Amino acid sequence: MAVSTSEHVLAPVQQRGQVALSRLGLPTRKDEAWRLTNLSRLEAVARMPISNVATASDAPPRMDGVVRLVLDGVNDPLEGVTLPEGLTPLEPKELELALGHSLDRCGWSDDWLIEFNHASAHQLLALRVRGTVPPLELVVAAASGLIATRVLLVVEEKAQLELLQVFSGRGEAAHSHLLEVHLGQEAQMNHGVLACADGLASLFAQLAVEQEPRSAYSLTSVVQGWSLGRIEPRVVQVDGQASTTLKGLAVADVEQQLAVHTSMCFEGPDGELDQLQKCLAAGRSHTIFNGAINVPRKAQRTNAAQLSRNLLLSDRARVDTKPELEIVADDVRCAHGATVSQLQEDELFYLRSRGIGASDAAVLLLRGACQEVVDLLPTHATAWRPLERVLEGLAS
Amino acid sequence: MIRPDAELLLDITDLHASVEDQPILKGVNLQVRSGEIHAVMGRNGSGKSTLSKVLAGHPAYRVTSGTVLYRGVNLFELEAEERARLGVFLGFQYPVEIPGVSNLEFLRVATNARRLKRNLEELDTFDFEDHVQERLKVVQMDPAFLERSVNEGFSGGEKKRNEILQMALLEPVVAILDETDSGLDIDALRIVAGGVNQLANADNATLLITHYQRLLDEITPDYVHVMASGRILRTGGRELALELEQTGYDWVDKELAAQGVA
Ligand SMILES: Nc1ncnc2c1ncn2[C@@H]1O[C@H](COP(=O)(O)OP(=O)(O)OP(=O)(O)O)[C@@H](O)[C@H]1O
Ligand SMILES: [Mg+2]
Numbered sequence: 001m002a003v004s005t006s007e008h009v010l011a012p013v014q015q016r017g018q019v020a021l022s023r024l025g026l027p028t029r030k031d032e033a034w035r036l037t038n039l040s041r042l043e044a045v046a047r048m049p050i051s052n053v054a055t056a057s058d059a060p061p062r063m064d065g066v067v068r069l070v071l072d073g074v075n076d077p078l079e080g081v082t083l084p085e086g087l088t089p090l091e092p093k094e095l096e097l098a099l100g101h102s103l104d105r106c107g108w109s110d111d112w113l114i115e116f117n118h119a120s121a122h123q124l125l126a127l128r129v130r131g132t133v134p135p136l137e138l139v140v141a142a143a144s145g146l147i148a149t150r151v152l153l154v155v156e157e158k159a160q161l162e163l164l165q166v167f168s169g170r171g172e173a174a175h176s177h178l179l180e181v182h183l184g185q186e187a188q189m190n191h192g193v194l195a196c197a198d199g200l201a202s203l204f205a206q207l208a209v210e211q212e213p214r215s216a217y218s219l220t221s222v223v224q225g226w227s228l229g230r231i232e233p234r235v236v237q238v239d240g241q242a243s244t245t246l247k248g249l250a251v252a253d254v255e256q257q258l259a260v261h262t263s264m265c266f267e268g269p270d271g272e273l274d275q276l277q278k279c280l281a282a283g284r285s286h287t288i289f290n291g292a293i294n295v296p297r298k299a300q301r302t303n304a305a306q307l308s309r310n311l312l313l314s315d316r317a318r319v320d321t322k323p324e325l326e327i328v329a330d331d332v333r334c335a336h337g338a339t340v341s342q343l344q345e346d347e348l349f350y351l352r353s354r355g356i357g358a359s360d361a362a363v364l365l366l367r368g369a370c371q372e373v374v375d376l377l378p379t380h381a382t383a384w385r386p387l388e389r390v391l392e393g394l395a396s
Numbered sequence: 397m398i399r400p401d402a403e404l405l406l407d408i409t410d411l412h413a414s415v416e417d418q419p420i421l422k423g424v425n426l427q428v429r430s431g432e433i434h435a436v437m438g439r440n441g442s443g444k445s446t447l448s449k450v451l452a453g454h455p456a457y458r459v460t461s462g463t464v465l466y467r468g469v470n471l472f473e474l475e476a477e478e479r480a481r482l483g484v485f486l487g488f489q490y491p492v493e494i495p496g497v498s499n500l501e502f503l504r505v506a507t508n509a510r511r512l513k514r515n516l517e518e519l520d521t522f523d524f525e526d527h528v529q530e531r532l533k534v535v536q537m538d539p540a541f542l543e544r545s546v547n548e549g550f551s552g553g554e555k556k557r558n559e560i561l562q563m564a565l566l567e568p569v570v571a572i573l574d575e576t577d578s579g580l581d582i583d584a585l586r587i588v589a590g591g592v593n594q595l596a597n598a599d600n601a602t603l604l605i606t607h608y609q610r611l612l613d614e615i616t617p618d619y620v621h622v623m624a625s626g627r628i629l630r631t632g633g634r635e636l637a638l639e640l641e642q643t644g645y646d647w648v649d650k651e652l653a654a655q656g657v658a
Contacts, residue, residue, distance in 0.1 A: 346492050349476065349492075353479075354502070364502070364505070
């Protein structure tokens with residue numbers, strides 16, 4: 001049922017996407033949004049064949065009380081699953097109305113990655129969330145080739161959702177993922193993204209979140225080990241008066257390039273943002289953070305704080321961090337800051353002076369640096385041992 | 397306590413060291429034997445902390461000449477962590493805050509590193525909990541501090557107590573306590589001094605770096621040294637500290653001038 005629905009709905013989207021892609025052409029360095037990107041890797045992903053085999057997922061046993069849905073690009077994620085009360089697939093009519101709505105509200109058009117997903121996605125999961133539902137886990141399995149997926153969530157007024165999305169990647173593979181979320185008034189969503197790979201696979205994840213007044217949206221993203229990784233949360237508070245929390249950790253090593261582009265837009269007064277992005281760059285890797293905050297005149301009394309903290313773990317690694325604040329309203333509080341540091345010699349020495357070997361001391365310090373964000377993932381993420389995954393990736 | 401048959405633990409001979417190519421230590425000589433308590437005093441900037449960090453192996457300090465033997469072994473051939481495992485302990489003047497690293501986990505890893513060297517069994521999380529609870533009594537520290545990140549947000553006095561807790565866990569052979577008394581209130585000073593006295597025995601030695609007699613009222617030193625301009629200018633018994641309290645350091649300049657040191 002869901003498959004036929006999504007095929008029916010996605011077919012015209014694919015066509016439009018293909019037309020748009022040929023019109024846009026591949027991004028170039030002249031394009032500000034792609035200036036720092038390793039474009040040859042992007043090109044390789046663009047040419048990748050679409051995966052048509054479901055690979056066994058390496059998921060740990062599901063925790064009690066958690067609803068797990070698996071997107072593998074092939075099989076219907078809802079097949080054989082009894083959804084709990086409060087979670088229902090969208091009706092075809094609703095779907096047609098809702099699909100693309102949050103994208104539009106986030107002002108996401110003429111974007112290569114979005115059109116790439118449009119052109120490639122052949123799997124769609126669209127759910128309505130009512131009341132308080134059990135924790136939800138969306139696992140996008142590793143595959144060979146490109147796996148393009150799309151998810152749409154309509155979180156109704158006063159509903160509460162805890163969602164963990166897990167991406168894993170192995171070998172010559174790539175994910176293109178597009179998520180749209182509509183949060184009704186007073187709805188609450190605690191959203192975790194855990195995306196770890198082996199250094200070869202690539203990830204593009206675009207998240208469009210639309211918040212009605214008095215809703216609360218909290219995103220914790222942990223991204224590690226992608227050859228080319230780009231995660232782009234865009235949040236719009238359609239009438240202000242909502243609260244948004246964005247906490248991110250990106251850990252890169254060897255030749256990896258990880259980019260986090262966030263965009264926050266307040267379309268009304270009294271909105272709040274609390275944002276922290278941490279990037280750790282080891283080896284010859286490169287991390288990029290771009291944090292846009294848009295406060296137009298109608299968004300008076302906005303209270304926003306953005307902090308970008310970066311740790312350079314080798315002198316051949318590179319960190320780029322850039323806030324992009326566009327503040328027109330006059331009665332706002334908008335704090336932002338960025339730091340780039342290295343492992344502190346004094347911290348290392350303190351640990352060593354207590355008998356802890358230099359490399360163990362470095363691991364302890366890195367663990368500490370990652371933990372602050374990892375601990376904020378939804379509680380059921382512990383089954384995936386997120387901290388260990390991230391640190392194992394660095395130990396190589 | 398001075399004993400004729402005591403082991404020579406630390407033998408410092410004509411030690412010179414620099415930081416960022418600036419000479420700081422200019423010929424330190426000092427011998428420390430088991431069972432002894434030494435106080436090192438001296439003006440701000442005279443090189444006391446530099447000496448302690450050189451002994452502990454801080455990478456920013458470069459030894460330019462001289463030797464230090466620790467129980468007969470060349471100390472400078474050992475990495476900082478190896479010195480610690482063998483029983484050299486530095487209580488920092490400014491303990492470092494390490495956000496995100498749990499104090500309990502830190503203490504456990506450190507304790508086990510030292511225990512391994514002493515051929516003692518490593519302690520797992522549960523055994524360590526018991527062990528640390530018992531050691532907390534030495535400094536009367538609230539167990540709540542174990543749950544926090546290492547020194548993060550600790551008050552000045554709390555940091556110093558945490559240093560002595562580490563000393564109590566590591567049971568060092570030579571403990572160098574750099575201004576452990578500064579930042580402590582009157583009661584805390586007594587508690588911490590009591591802890592140090594409790595840990596001192598015939599087989600270990602303590603080097604107390606301090607500015608104040610009030611610490612030496614609690615912990616009786618066998619020797620008092622005055623550092624000036626990167627050397628030990630004068631050595632005496634506990635009465636030297638009392639004398640300093642009266643005279644201050646004015647005599648230091650005359651003595652340095654007499655020796656031809658600016
Ligand atoms: N890392 C460093 N970089 C530059 N100068 C340094 C450094 N460490 C120490 N020094 C200098 O070496 C000298 C001795 O400093 P040290 O900290 O050893 O003094 P101290 O005797 O411990 O003083 P205090 O009583 O104030 O603690 C000072 O002039 C200090 O500025
Ligand atoms: Mg000092």
